[in-house]
Amino acid sequence: MDEPTQLKGHKMSRKKKIGFTCVILVIGLVVSTGIILALANRDTTSPLETRNPSGTTGYMLIVYRPGISSFPADVMNKFAEGAISTGWKLDISTVSEISPKDISKYDLIVILSPVYMGAPQAEIATYLSSVDLLQKPVVSILACGSNTGLPAMNKLVAQISAANGTNLVQAAFNINGNRDQVLVEANQLVQIKR
Numbered sequence: 042m043d044e045p046t047q048l049k050g051h052k053m054s055r056k057k058k059i060g061f062t063c064v065i066l067v068i069g070l071v072v073s074t075g076i077i078l079a080l081a082n083r084d085t086t087s088p089l090e091t092r093n094p095s096g097t098t099g100y101m102l103i104v105y106r107p108g109i110s111s112f113p114a115d116v117m118n119k120f121a122e123g124a125i126s127t128g129w130k131l132d133i134s135t136v137s138e139i140s141p142k143d144i145s146k147y148d149l150i151v152i153l154s155p156v157y158m159g160a161p162q163a164e165i166a167t168y169l170s171s172v173d174l175l176q177k178p179v180v181s182i183l184a185c186g187s188n189t190g191l192p193a194m195n196k197l198v199a200q201i202s203a204a205n206g207t208n209l210v211q212a213a214f215n216i217n218g219n220r221d222q223v224l225v226e227a228n229q230l231v232q233i234k235r
């Protein structure tokens with residue numbers, strides 16, 4: 042008489058265990074997605090930084106969005122190194138409300154962003170909708186995680202056109218590619234002369 046009751050009890054506790062595990066997994070997924078989205082959209086406001094103030098090739102503004110990883114900033118720094126090696130003076134701004142809105146003194150604008158959900162990070166669109174790029178030449182750089190950065194680049198190019206910028210060069214760098222090679226390429230991207 043006891044045996045069926047024991048079997049039934051055993052079956053129910055297995056079901057409960059599976060249910061409990063599923064609940065834990067869903068909570069874990071929701072929490073980790075929340076953390077990733079919070080990190081991707083965190084406030085990264087910082088003061089404008091000038092590098093190579095004595096550069097004479099031209100005056101460049103880099104507006105960039107740092108990523109969750111160091112990769113977008115690494116690409117930006119390599120690009121900046123290349124620009125400095127060819128004599129550019131640089132202003133660098135992490136994209137925010139205090140990024141320069143009057144860009145009349147610059148010869149070249151660089152917009153750099155990680156790709157999230159097939160688009161540049163949202164602050165970039167907010168910045169570009171608030172600035173007149175005065176037909177200045179614009180270099181677009183994306184840090185992506187796959188070889189499907191094209192839709193994001195198309196969006197960025199359209200946002201730059203809408204801001205009255207002249208799209209000059211576009212480059213996408215994959216975080217999963219050969220990191221050294223990627224950084225060499227970012228460094229060499231600046232062959233642009235004033």
Ligand SMILES: Cc1cc2nc3c(=O)[nH]c(=O)nc-3n(C[C@H](O)[C@H](O)[C@H](O)COP(=O)(O)O)c2cc1C
Pocket residue numbers: 077078081107108109110111112113155156157158159160184185186187188189190214215216
């Ligand atoms: C929430 C999230 C969404 C992402 N979506 C894309 C995407 O749609 N396409 C893509 O190529 N990479 C995508 N990535 C990868 C990032 O673009 C890639 O890691 C980038 O090089 C660096 O950004 P990170 O430092 O914030 O990771 C995504 C990354 C995260 C965290």
